[in-house]
Amino acid sequence: MSFDGVSFDVGRVRRDFPILSQKIRGKDLVFLDSGASAQKPRVVIDAMVRCMEERYANVHRGAYFLSEAATEAYEAARAATARFLNAPDPRGIVFAKNSTEAINLVAHSWGRHVLQPGQAVLFSEMEHHANIVPWHLLKEDKGVELRVVRVTDSGEIDLEDLEAKLADGKVGLVAIAHMSNVLGTVAPAERIVRMAHAAGAKVLFDGSQAAVHRRVDLQALDADFYVFTGHKLYGPTGIGVLAAKLEHLERMPPFLGGGDMISVVTLKRSEWAPPPAKFEAGTPPIVEAVGLHAAIDYVTALGMEAIEAHERRLVDHAMRRLTDIEGVRLLGRAQDRGGVFAMATDYAHAHDLATLLDRAGIAVRAGRHCAEPLHTRFGVEGGTVRASFGLYTTEAEVDYLAEALTKAREFFA
Amino acid sequence: MFDDLRDLYQEVILDHGRKPRNFRRLEDADRSARGDNPMCGDRLELFLKLGPDGRIADAAFQGRGCAISTASASLLTETVKGKTAEEAHALSDSFRELAMTGTCPHCQAALEEEMERLQPLSGVHEFPSRVKCATLAWHTLNAALDGAKEASSE
Ligand SMILES: Cc1ncc(COP(=O)(O)O)c(C=O)c1O
Numbered sequence: 001m002s003f004d005g006v007s008f009d010v011g012r013v014r015r016d017f018p019i020l021s022q023k024i025r026g027k028d029l030v031f032l033d034s035g036a037s038a039q040k041p042r043v044v045i046d047a048m049v050r051c052m053e054e055r056y057a058n059v060h061r062g063a064y065f066l067s068e069a070a071t072e073a074y075e076a077a078r079a080a081t082a083r084f085l086n087a088p089d090p091r092g093i094v095f096a097k098n099s100t101e102a103i104n105l106v107a108h109s110w111g112r113h114v115l116q117p118g119q120a121v122l123f124s125e126m127e128h129h130a131n132i133v134p135w136h137l138l139k140e141d142k143g144v145e146l147r148v149v150r151v152t153d154s155g156e157i158d159l160e161d162l163e164a165k166l167a168d169g170k171v172g173l174v175a176i177a178h179m180s181n182v183l184g185t186v187a188p189a190e191r192i193v194r195m196a197h198a199a200g201a202k203v204l205f206d207g208s209q210a211a212v213h214r215r216v217d218l219q220a221l222d223a224d225f226y227v228f229t230g231h232k233l234y235g236p237t238g239i240g241v242l243a244a245k246l247e248h249l250e251r252m253p254p255f256l257g258g259g260d261m262i263s264v265v266t267l268k269r270s271e272w273a274p275p276p277a278k279f280e281a282g283t284p285p286i287v288e289a290v291g292l293h294a295a296i297d298y299v300t301a302l303g304m305e306a307i308e309a310h311e312r313r314l315v316d317h318a319m320r321r322l323t324d325i326e327g328v329r330l331l332g333r334a335q336d337r338g339g340v341f342a343m344a345t346d347y348a349h350a351h352d353l354a355t356l357l358d359r360a361g362i363a364v365r366a367g368r369h370c371a372e373p374l375h376t377r378f379g380v381e382g383g384t385v386r387a388s389f390g391l392y393t394t395e396a397e398v399d400y401l402a403e404a405l406t407k408a409r410e411f412f413a
Numbered sequence: 414m415f416d417d418l419r420d421l422y423q424e425v426i427l428d429h430g431r432k433p434r435n436f437r438r439l440e441d442a443d444r445s446a447r448g449d450n451p452m453c454g455d456r457l458e459l460f461l462k463l464g465p466d467g468r469i470a471d472a473a474f475q476g477r478g479c480a481i482s483t484a485s486a487s488l489l490t491e492t493v494k495g496k497t498a499e500e501a502h503a504l505s506d507s508f509r510e511l512a513m514t515g516t517c518p519h520c521q522a523a524l525e526e527e528m529e530r531l532q533p534l535s536g537v538h539e540f541p542s543r544v545k546c547a548t549l550a551w552h553t554l555n556a557a558l559d560g561a562k563e564a565s566s567e
Contacts, residue, residue, distance in 0.1 A: 349479035351453055352430075355421070355543060360414050367453050375454075382477055383454050407414050412427065412480075 008306040014392045016041040016298075027361030030397045035181055035209060035340050035388025036365050037231045040295075044235055047294035048287050059286055060260055060277075070286055077289035077296075078276070084296045085226065086217040087243050094242040094249070094276040095284055099208040100130040102227035102242035103175070105279060106204055107134035109252040110225075111173070112142055119172035120145035122165055122201070124157055124187075125377050126180040129370040131206045135175065147171065151377060155183040155332025159191065166199035174203045178210030178226075182371045182386065183332030184315070184340035186210060193222050202248070208232055212390075213311055213338045215304035224248055230288060234390075235295030239288035242279070249275035256281040299391070307391045311339050317395050318387075321402040327409050331378050339389030342369070343405075347412045350383040356411060357385070360404045421536040421543075422480065430480030435473040435490035448476075448553030448564045450545060455482045459489075459553045469493050469501060479546050485534055486550035492527040498558045500524075505551045511535050512547040 014020050017039045022029050031039060051073065057066035059074045075090075082090040096102040111121070111134075121135045121144055139146050147165045150158040157176065165171065174196040179186045189205060196203045204225035207216060211228035218226055225248070230239040254261055254272055258281035264271040272278045299307060315337060322341055323330055331342040345353060354366035367383040368375045375381060387401055439445075439460035448457050457476025464470035472490040477483075489508075493501045500523075507520040508531055515538040520528055537547045549564075556564035 351479040351543065351546065352422070352481070355540060356415050356418060359418050372454075381454060382479075404414060411415050411418070411422070 008302065008310045010310065010392065010394055013302065014394075016043070017392055018042055018045070020392060024361045024363075025359065030360075030362040030400055032387040032389065032393065032397065032401060033363045033365050034212075034390030034393070035232070035386065036369075037237070038212065038234045038390050039392070040236070040291075041234055041298050043298050044291050044294045048236060048291040051287050051290040056287070058283055073293070074284065074286055074289050077293035080293045080296050081241055081243070084216075084300065085211070085241075085243050086219050088219055089246055091274070091276055092244050092246045092249060094244065094279045095289060096227075096240045096242055096279075097238060097285070098231070098240035099206060099227045099229035100240070102229075102240045103130055103204070103206065104134045105242055105255045106225050106227075106244075107138045109255050109279070110248060111135075111138045111144070113253050114248070114251055115142070115144055115172045117143050118145075118170065120147050120170050121173045121175060122147040122149060122162075122171045123175045124149045124177065125151040126155070126157070126183055126185060126374050127175075127177055127371065128181050128206065128208065129372070130208070131175055131177060131204075132373070144172070145170070149176075151183070151185075151374070155180070155185045155334045155337075157185070157187050157192070159188070159195070162192070162195060166195060166201060169200050171196070171199060171201040174201050176203075176205060178205040178207045178216075179213065179338050179340075180332070180371075180374075181209050181340060181388075182342045182369050182374050182384070183334060184337040184342075185332055185334035186214070186336040186338055188336070189221055189223070197222070209338065209340065214308055218243060230292040230295065233292070233295050234298060236288045236291035239285040239292050241292075246275065249279070252279075254278050254281065258282045260284070302391065310391065311389060311393075314389055314393055314395060314398065315339050318389075318398045321398055322387075322405070325402060325405050325409075328405055331380070331384060339393065340386065341388070342384040342386045344378075344380045344382075344384050345405075345409070347409045350385045352412070353385050353405075353408055356408045357401075357404055360400075362401055362404055364401075421540065423533040423536070425533040426480060426484040429484035429487040433474075433483050433487035435471075435487065436475060437473050438475055439471060439473045442473075444557040444560070446553050446557035446562055446564055448549045448556070450478075450482075450549050453479070453546070455479065455546065455549055457482070457486055457550060457553060459486070459550065459557050461493075461554075461557050467497060469496050469498075474550065478549070481534070481537060481543060482546040482549050485547045486553075488531055488534070489550045489554060492530055493554065501554060501558060504528075505554050508534075508551050509548050512537050512544050514538055 055069045059071040150161045202224040207228040226243045231237040261281040262270045327346045350366035442460035443463045444461040455478035462471035511517045552564040
């Protein structure tokens with residue numbers, strides 16, 4: 001297959017992922033839970049093994065060959081992450097444990113010290129708990145106001161509502177999922193940034209889902225904070241990214257205290273190292289950074305545009321195949337959407353359905369996907385079954401899912 | 414595609430899942446407790462009415478959940494009627510062993526008939542992520558008997 005001169009051969013891509021050739025209970029694995037965590041290509045696995053076999057030591061500490069090599073590899077991962085996001089400066093890239101920690105870092109350091117009482121944080125109805133709970137904690141701590149922008153019935157961010165909620169100029173931060181992990185909705189990020197900045201608010205995007213499926217250009221986007229998590233980008237667990245404008249990081253106090261984040265320490269006081277070190281207390285995820293670097297190189301070599309084009313075709317196909325199955329209701333039909341499909345059925349509870357699909361070799365997630373308020377919003381308290389795609393997902397897998405959903409209806413009838 | 418799942422979803426379970434028995438509030442309940450499974454959003458409330466002899470005179474539940482948790486709660490309300498608190502606790506222990514291991518070698522002979530009725534739920538032991546669906550109502554029963562207000566099955 002070819003798109004704008006970029007080729008994408010999903011059959012060849014699948015061979016890069018050792019786990020995909022596995023049989024589950026005698027059936028081919030149909031892995032449709034990449035939105036929760038993606039599988040890993042051989043190059044990521046090998047890079048991490050090679051790091052531990054040949055180039056491992058602690059970073060930023062030893063004046064010896066291995067420590068210098070590990071430090072170089074760690075900092076190279078930071079530079080690669082900056083290039084991946086087209087961030088203006090690698091010093092604005094902070095490594096955290098995952099997206100959740102990266103958002104908590106912002107809520108803690110920026111939210112508690114730069115945001116003023118009387119200001120508000122605004123998030124949307126389609127947030128993951130990772131982009132809700134830190135703001136609840138901030139509210140309890142600092143008494144900031146929280147505002148929630150509505151999501152329309154088709155699953156889009158309600159921009160009129162956003163406009164209205166920004167109007168009094170009290171919002172200090174707009175924190176929104178760049179792509180929903182339930183509805184698949186891709187938020188109109190550029191517009192949101194323009195609206196927020198015009199109203200004097202900073203913007204944080206939770207790019208946990210989006211960064212995997214779309215090219216992110218932070219210089220063009222002009223977002224203040226952008227977070228994503230390594231394990232969804234075909235990289236390892238244990239590493240996440242906060243990309244922030246340097247001017248914000250400079251004003252923020254540290255999140256955690258310890259080694260590596262200080263310039264001077266006496267027994268009475270410490271002076272902070274400049275960012276990003278200020279926010280990376282203790283031994284960082286060294287092997288994980290090497291794995292993330294390999295994952296970034298992998299998707300970059302395939303081409304984010306080619307991945308996006310492949311996934312677009314897949315999403316169009318899924319919209320045709322999954323929307324006319326009797327008894328299945330799809331949540332969200334945003335114009336701009338990615339490969340995440342949450343479905344409620346009138347014939348089975350999400351968990352019963354997921355157990356059935358598992359027997360057919362299909363891995364999907366059942367429940368509320370850490371987005372309880374959104375399920376309440378769409379009137380599906382009991383949860384949904386969610387199929388989410390990766391770059392290795394095929395049209396045949398979507399067809400197989402559609403067939404299984406039809407047969408499941410007969411099973412429960 | 415799903416034939417081997419008939420062991421788990423036996424007709425009894427599908428039937429109780431679709432048409433749960435004793436699915437109502439007991440307004441004059443002497444004991445009640447809520448059961449919550451925050452992971453999957455299953456939630457139920459169990460009501461017990463005690464007779465003058467201290468035995469469970471009536472049992473009912475309300476809530477929402479999957480076929481397995483609903484069927485389990487439904488069968489619970491049928492099997493605990495007439496039991497003393499002690500007998501109900503023993504039944505609960507036996508059931509949880511059945512759900513986790515598929516058998517209950519040490520179960521009391523006195524509970525044989527009840528365990529026979531609950532047998533269709535034994536298939537869950539092969540589905541570790543679903544065992545808690547089957548046991549939620551029974552955790553809630555223990556909480557209600559002990560006078561606690563809430564039970565959680567994780
Ligand atoms: C939109 C969104 N935000 C945040 C997260 C949290 O990611 P992590 O668990 O890696 O911190 C997820 C994934 O679970 C997600 O889908």
